Amino acid sequence: MVTRTSGSISFISFLAILFFPAISYAQDVYEGQVISKTTELAIPGVSVVLLKEKVGTQTNDQGYYNLTSPNKVPNDTLVFSSVGYQTFRQPVSDYQKRMFITLEPSNTQLNQVNVGDRKMKVLVLDKFSVADIKTVYSQGYVTKPFSQSAYAKLFEAPQEHVVLASVQLGRRDFAIARGNAYALTTSNKNTRFLIHILAVDPYTGAPGKVMFTKNITLKDNSQLVKIDLSEDKLVIPTTKFFVAVEWLRIPFNEVIKLDYAPKTVKIRKNGSRLTTDESKYSVLYQPFLVGFRQVKRAPAWVKIDDDIWQHYTDPYYDIALSATIHY
Template identity: 25%
Template structure:
């Protein structure tokens, strides 16, 4: 009887393992340099993770995703999509991305007297936005505001957000700029990696964008992406908000953008027009 019980436990254990696919690998450049903070996910299914500062990633997938495709997306590199079934068989699991060669379209700022303006949501009420779900702990979450420049040649000087945390003194964030595609964030407008550790001691933080020489004459989305450390509770970071308007959020790498109406992220850009 004891032997039969042991066999049953073993079979149940094997069955549980078969219900999940465990992927552990590294994302590299074409020159075999590790790529940090790469977004890795299955599009339209809100399943994903992000590589760490050494390009390494771990992702546990239900067996139902065995026929899906995993997409790897990094700023400055061409996206790559690989079938999950192919990744499972890789030893070692290494995914290489090719660098992009395209650059931003040149925008000419006229020689008239320029003005400095704040575009976006500059206020904050005593309320905060957090992350409502505790999904994959190594995955990102991101909020984005729509910024209108009204066809004016515009230089982006800095980005500003309101952050707070009861558990962490600081956290790692990436600032993203997205083109407007059908009223939602689309492809990246800026192919530069803007990753900074920001204070979360409840207050406004500023990210200098001048070193990246960002010029545009089109409306865009300003995004702030939380890159959680291993083992960090994704709900430990919250962002300021204001009643009225709307903003977008997503809870997974390459996940679906969802619009929230009735509240908007406290985030804006300082520009010169």
């Protein structure tokens, strides 16, 4: 638990401004995600340009952009443009770190896809919105750094033999999640993890046989992550199935978190005692999933040992993990 005094923070902030005028790198680096206003799906290939400075970049597959401004121009504007969408302009003064930019489609898009000669329906199971993963609750953002090795959520399709087109998950930087100036974790945008599609064990209802596994690597701060499975042509034979996230406890995924305990260090010359906190760290592993308030929460399980699944219950929050199917 961290407590702070306003006087100490003000003094430190003053020093930071006085001696480190260039320390506010957040104003020199613009990053965020661009999504469709109607579908909230990420838009890759969006051109992101600083109009006056004339530097630009493009969004990646997750709609994520990271634009560095080497020679900042006052009153500049960020311009987001892409074919099929209306151009959006934002003054840099309105920029907020890792915000979502929504682009309005130029044409109406049908909620259908063509597969061969057949039109198929598109359905998102356990859909969550950007607002769900951006909501700050009374205790702050809800971020789930699971200590277990895997988390699996049960989905139910309207029929058998649906095609699993993609999986979406909400992901958050734990340092940002705390929403305070003195984050007690390091920040790591990189993560590598496994996505499993599992059958339901007919006896226990727990995750059963693994039907499919995909290795996912992310190297950006995208918060809304879409894992495209369209090329994998996954046909789910049953109505019910699990989608699981398995954490890899590898150096690539490490985030260091500070917990601490008090101790007495020394007595100063003036007789005062300086009690320092013994630094106690723990190492967490990306990705950090997002919890959001949901009245009806899907059944979920966590893997506590190599082979043992345990029912996972949370009284208030569902995990931002959805599955898009075609049928």
